[in-house]
Amino acid sequence: xxxxxxxxxxxxxxxxxxxxxxxxxxxxxxxxxxxxxxxxxxxxxxxxxxxxxxxxxxxxxxxxxxxxxxxxxxxxxxxxxxxxxxxxxxxxxxxxxxxxxxxxxxxxxxxxxxxxxxxxxxxxxxxxxxxxxxxxxxxxxxxxxxxxxxxxxxxxxxxxxxxxxxxxxxxxxxxx
Amino acid sequence: xxxxxxxxxxxxxxxxxxxxxxxxxxxxxxxxxxxxxxxxxxxxxxxxxxxxxxxxxxxxxxxxxxxxxxxxxxxxxxxxxxxxxxxxxxxxxxxxxxxxxxxxxxxxxxxxxxxxxxxxxxxxxxxxxxxxxxxxxxxxxxxxxxxxxxxxxxxxxxxxxxxxxxxxxxxxxxxxxxxxxxxxxxxxxxxxxxxxxxxxxxxxxxxxxxxxxxxxxxxxxxxxxxxxxxxxxxxxxxxxxxxxxxxxxxxxxxxxxxxxxxxxxxxxxxxxxxxxxxxxxxxxxxxxxxxxxxxxxxxxxxxxxxxxxxxxxxxxxxxxxxxxxxxxxxxxxxxxxxxxxxxxxxxxxxxxxxxxxxxxxxxxxxxxxxxxxxxxxxxxxxxxxxxxxxxxxxxxxxxxxxxxxxxxxxxxxxxxxxxxxxxxxxxxxxxxxxxxxxxxxxxxxxxxxxxxxxxxxxxxxxxxxxxxxxxxxxxxxxxxxxxxxxxxxxxxxxxxxxxxxxxxxxxxxxxxxxxxxxxxxxxxxxxxxxxxxxxxxxxxxxxxxxxxxxx
Numbered sequence: 001x002x003x004x005x006x007x008x009x010x011x012x013x014x015x016x017x018x019x020x021x022x023x024x025x026x027x028x029x030x031x032x033x034x035x036x037x038x039x040x041x042x043x044x045x046x047x048x049x050x051x052x053x054x055x056x057x058x059x060x061x062x063x064x065x066x067x068x069x070x071x072x073x074x075x076x077x078x079x080x081x082x083x084x085x086x087x088x089x090x091x092x093x094x095x096x097x098x099x100x101x102x103x104x105x106x107x108x109x110x111x112x113x114x115x116x117x118x119x120x121x122x123x124x125x126x127x128x129x130x131x132x133x134x135x136x137x138x139x140x141x142x143x144x145x146x147x148x149x150x151x152x153x154x155x156x157x158x159x160x161x162x163x164x165x166x167x168x169x170x171x172x173x174x175x176x
Numbered sequence: 177x178x179x180x181x182x183x184x185x186x187x188x189x190x191x192x193x194x195x196x197x198x199x200x201x202x203x204x205x206x207x208x209x210x211x212x213x214x215x216x217x218x219x220x221x222x223x224x225x226x227x228x229x230x231x232x233x234x235x236x237x238x239x240x241x242x243x244x245x246x247x248x249x250x251x252x253x254x255x256x257x258x259x260x261x262x263x264x265x266x267x268x269x270x271x272x273x274x275x276x277x278x279x280x281x282x283x284x285x286x287x288x289x290x291x292x293x294x295x296x297x298x299x300x301x302x303x304x305x306x307x308x309x310x311x312x313x314x315x316x317x318x319x320x321x322x323x324x325x326x327x328x329x330x331x332x333x334x335x336x337x338x339x340x341x342x343x344x345x346x347x348x349x350x351x352x353x354x355x356x357x358x359x360x361x362x363x364x365x366x367x368x369x370x371x372x373x374x375x376x377x378x379x380x381x382x383x384x385x386x387x388x389x390x391x392x393x394x395x396x397x398x399x400x401x402x403x404x405x406x407x408x409x410x411x412x413x414x415x416x417x418x419x420x421x422x423x424x425x426x427x428x429x430x431x432x433x434x435x436x437x438x439x440x441x442x443x444x445x446x447x448x449x450x451x452x453x454x455x456x457x458x459x460x461x462x463x464x465x466x467x468x469x470x471x472x473x474x475x476x477x478x479x480x481x482x483x484x485x486x487x488x489x490x491x492x493x494x495x496x497x498x499x500x501x502x503x504x505x506x507x508x509x510x511x512x513x514x515x516x517x518x519x520x521x522x523x524x525x526x527x528x529x530x531x532x533x534x535x536x537x538x539x540x541x542x543x544x545x546x547x548x549x550x551x552x553x554x555x556x557x558x559x560x561x562x563x564x565x566x567x568x569x570x571x572x573x574x575x576x577x578x579x580x581x582x583x584x585x586x587x588x589x590x591x592x593x594x595x596x597x598x599x600x601x602x603x604x605x606x607x608x609x610x611x612x613x614x615x616x617x618x619x620x621x622x623x624x625x626x627x628x629x630x631x632x633x634x635x636x637x638x639x640x641x642x643x644x645x646x647x648x649x650x651x652x653x654x655x656x657x658x659x660x661x662x663x664x665x666x667x668x669x670x671x672x673x674x675x676x677x678x679x680x681x682x683x684x685x686x687x688x689x690x691x692x693x694x695x696x697x698x699x700x701x702x703x704x705x706x707x708x709x710x711x712x713x714x715x716x717x718x719x720x721x722x723x724x725x726x727x
Contacts, residue, residue, distance in 0.1 A: 061449075081214060081297065083337025087414045090334050094451055110198065110215055114333035140194045143187045145327040147457065158183045158327070163460045 003102075004123040007135050012124075014051055014072060030074055033058050036066065044069060051100075056084040060091045067097055075120075077105035086118045093119035093150065109137035117149040177240055177546060178323050178468045180288040188285045191292060191331070195219045196278035203275060218298065218336070220291030221277055225598050228272040231294040232284060236304040236322035236346070237265030237549040241540035244547055246287040248532035254280055259532070261517060261525040263589060263640060264343070265303050265549040266294055270596050292330055297338045299329035299410075304346045305353045306550035309469060310512050310558035312504040315365050315373060318348035320466040321402065324458070328403055335410045339417035340425035342410075343382075355551065355667035357381045357389050358643060360427045361409065366396075374398055379409060379439070380431030385635045387642040387673045388428045391436040393443055399462070400455040408447035416442070472544040472559060477509025481562035494569050496618060497580035502565070505558075511565060513543070513557040514550070515572060516579040516587060520616045521609050524590040525553030534575040542568050552589055552628075554582065585615040585627045585694070589640060593633030593650060594657075600633035602650025602657035607631055607686050614687040624694050626706045630665070643667035645708045646693065647674045648686060659686050663693070663719060664711045677716055678724055689723060696722040 003012045016030045017023060023046070030051035036043065043050055051072030052063070063070070073092060075085040089101055102122040103115050109129050116138060125134060144151075145158045180188070195215070202212040216222075220231040232247070239247075247267055251259045254276050255269040262268055272280070284290055294301055302325045309317040325344060329335070335342070347354040348365040356362025362378035374396040381390030397405055413427045416434075431439045488495035503512035515535060518524050527535075535555055539547045542564040548556035560568055572578040581587050588611060591597065593604030608631055615621050630644030634651070641647030647662035658680040665674030681689050694707070696719050701710045711719070 081337045082419060083297075083335070084415055084419075086334045086337065087411045091411070108211065110211075111337075114331075114336055117333035140197075141187070141190050141331065143183060143190065144333070145187070145330055146332055148451070148453065149333060156183075158187065159457050159461050161183065162181070162464065163457050 001124050001126065004125045004131075004134055005121060007138055009131065010122075016053070028071070030072060033062065037062070040066065054088060056082065056088075058088075060088055060095060063092075067092075067095060070097070070099060072100045072102060073097065074102045074104055077103060077107055080106045080108050080111055086114065089115070089120055090118040094148075109133050112137045113140055117144065117146075117151070119150045177238060178235075178319075178465060184288070184327075185285075187330070188288075188290050188292075191219075191290065192278065192281045192285050195281060199274065199278050214296065216274075216277075217296040218293060219277070219281065220294035221272070221274070222295060223598070224270065224596055225594075226596070227270065228274055228277065229596070230269045230272045230277060230280060230291060231262070232267050232269070232289060232291050233294050233301040234265050234267060234289075234549050235326045236302055236308070236319045237306050237551075238308075238319060239547040239549065240287075241536040241545050241547070243287045243289060244532050244536035244539065246283060246289070248529040248536065250280055250283055251529040251532065258526055258528045260523070260592065261527065261549050261553050261555070263551050263553060263591075263638065264294075264301055265306070265551055266301055267549070268592075270592070295341075296336075297340050297342075298336045299325075299332065299338075299342045299344065302326055302329070302344050302346060303354060303359075303551060305349055306548040306552075306554075306556050307353060307503055307512055307558065308348065308548075309471065310503075310505050310510075311349050311351075311353075312506045313351050314349040314506065315367060316348045317466075317469050318346040318354075318363075318365060319469050320462055321363070321399075322346050323465045323468075324403070324462050325406075327461075328406075334407075335414060338410075338414055339419045340422060340427075342413075342427070350669065352667075352669040352671075353550075355640075355643065355671070357669075357671040358383055358387070358640075358667055359390065361406065362390055363402075368396055375402060377405065377409075379443075380428040380436075381671075382426050382428040383637040383640055383642050384426065385423055385637070386426075386428065386432075387637070388432065389671050389673065390428070391431060391439075393436075393440045400459050403458050404450065404452065404455070405443075405447055408443050408450060412439070412442045412446050472546075474507045474510065474559070475561070477507075477561065477563075479508040481509060481565075484562040484565055487566035491566075493573075493578075493580070494566060496622070497569055497578055498565065500580045500584060500622075501582040507559075509562055511560055511562055513560045513565070513568060514582040515555040515557065515577050516582050517554050517577075518581060518587050518612065519576060519579045520586065520612050522579075522612070523605050524588050524608050527555070531575050531577055534571060534577065538568055538571055552587060554587070580618060581621055583626050583628075584621040585624050585629060585690075586612045586621055587627075588612060588629045588631060589644065590631040591633050591638035593631075593639075597633060597638075599636055600650070601635075601652040602633050602659065603683070604631045604633040604639060604650060607648060607650065607659065607683060610684070610687040611690055614691055623698065624707070626708075627694075628666075629690070640667065641665070642673045643671065644674065645711070646690060648690075650683075651680065653680075657683050659683065661686075661689060661693070661723075663716060664708065666708060675716055678720055692722050693719050 028049040049071040053074040104124040201207045222229045345354045345359040346363045358381040364376040377394040378390040543557040544559045590604040590608040594600040628645045630641045631648040632639035632641040643665040649660045660680040662674030
């Protein structure tokens with residue numbers, strides 16, 4: 001599955017492992033939350049990077065102290081209109097998570113900018129749409145009213161721009 | 177009134193261009209209808225029974241003359257010469273072609289309007305008191321907060337794919353004309369003992385299949401915390417609202433299922449957990465917006481207008497209209513004019529392009545260039561000098577806009593029903609028309625007094641029948657339309673959900689049934705008692721007996 005990061009297609013070296021699947025000898029692995037919490041000692045001793053796959057009903061707080069040790073979090077869109085992952089993503093960024101945040105499932109170009117704004121920085125995009133459609137979709141709006149979003153390059157926060165001498169809203173972690 | 181600055185202009189233009197691109201991709205076949213559907217819905221474009229319907233946002237129901245004139249122009253150019261004002265203070269065009277929609281959005285952007293989020297599972301157009309800024313009982317004009325919320329909710333990336341649609345209403349007056357207790361979130365401004373103003377935050381009210389009155393989650397939220405606190409509520413709903421059944425997906429069901437106390441605890445925990453940045457930008461933004469809503473330069477006038485009193489003496493029709501259709505203004509010598517879009521036998525909320533132009537002219541000439549759309553589907557001129565009322569009334573009468581039934585039996589709220597809507601199970605408009613003909617006699621309407629009749633053409637309740645003093649719900653029974661009657665609903669500060677009276681009626685029987693109910697009221701009422709008060713005193717029994725005794 002091609003992975004879209006910073007508007008370019010990137011190879012995906014991560015190995016996805018199920019709840020009770022065998023771990024490979026080496027390599028970066030993604031496991032479900034339950035397994036991460038259950039096998040934390042073994043997983044963290046492997047000497048390679050660790051990622052977790054959350055479901056829509058997992059609470060980001062459940063990651064607790066493990067959060068700073070993770071290099072990848074995968075959030076699902078079972079359908080494009082199931083918007084729970086937007087809140088989970090923004091929550092994780094607010095908790096200070098600064099590594100890769102990946103959207104998987106029914107990811108569509110017309111939702112790409114919203115996903116970027118809540119902190120996603122990697123996308124499993126499938127092959128339904130050409131790369132140019134995705135690139136265009138990532139910059140349809142150059143402005144947003146809300147504060148505390150995640151922005152790239154020329155995107156502006158309207159309220160902050162209007163009152164430029166005010167304090168910045170919060171320290172924004174750099175995603176990806 | 178609020179005016180767009182360069183940012184607002186650019187935002188709406190970019191959004192319109194984005195939709196033009198999406199529409200072109202649909203027309204070329206690059207997008208399937210399933211892929212396009214949510215995109216057009218986010219821009220207010222529905223596919224109805226006969227054509228596309230475009231719902232245009234009228235934020236907090238406020239319009240200038242220029243904007244109203246543009247709505248008239250759009251009705252003439254791209255629709256059949258009329259528009260329909262809705263219970264969410266919006267306007268709908270019922271005969272739109274898909275390929276025209278981007279041009280219409282451009283024409284709206286020319287006058288600082290849009291159709292963003294008038295549909296879809298997102299935060300919808302924020303509504304408020306249609307007398308805002310003019311009402312005698314107001315603590316503060318709620319529209320600056322309405323505008324702040326419009327901006328905050330526009331294309332909010334976290335809250336654009338909620339479990340279901342989300343409606344927020346704001347009131348700044350103790351007498352609730354915005355129905356805040358039957359919204360997903362209702363905000364009510366009030367003062368504490370120290371005289372400071374803060375917001376009561378009410379969550380989980382709603383109508384539809386499961387009508388509920390909302391619960392208070394915060395008694396007194398300081399204004400500067402509003403955005404942060406609303407984000408916490410929205411996040412709890414987005415994460416925990418039901419998505420398995422669209423009829424159980426509104427926030428009221430979540431509040432009901434987990435209980436008000438646990439819901440409050442979830443919101444407070446989320447609010448405490450989130451970063452708490454300084455809110456000086458929000459405060460400055462609200463102050464910037466509020467400056468646009470500064471009261472107009474009212475003239476210093478005596479409370480008593482000799483010309484107004486004299487005109488009433490000479491024209492009984494004008495006197496009757498003045499008695500029913502004027503509201504008390506906060507400033508001496510002024511009145512609030514309620515223009516009824518409910519002529520006898522008409523379609524509630526419909527106005528022709530010509531009528532819209534007349535109203536725009538009157539607003540510019542006599543009303544500080546302001547109009548409001550009320551959730552009762554009427555138009556309001558909020559600031560008119562009493563000396564000008566007779567002139568205004570004459571112009572309205574000439575345009576067929578002088579129905580003197582504001583707040584009376586003829587002022588019926590009705591959804592479009594099966595004449596237009598793909599969801600409806602029965603027609604609403606013909607029932608509204610038959611009732612308004614039944615009570616065409618103005619003396620009878622005056623005798624009955626204040627009354628709210630609401631008609632919905634299906635259980636989704638767009639006509640708000642649950643909160644009508646008399647509610648009428650159209651259903652389908654084996655291919656036949658029939659209508660259930662409820663009594664005792666109210667959307668005001670003493671909100672209540674109406675009770676079903678008994679078996680339903682065929683369409684042609686409804687007007688007679690309403691007459692029987694109202695005759696029963698007239699027989700039993702005490703001096704000065706309005707219909708709702710009599711019903712609350714007596715309960716359904718005498719009405720039931722009168723309706724079903726002979727059957």
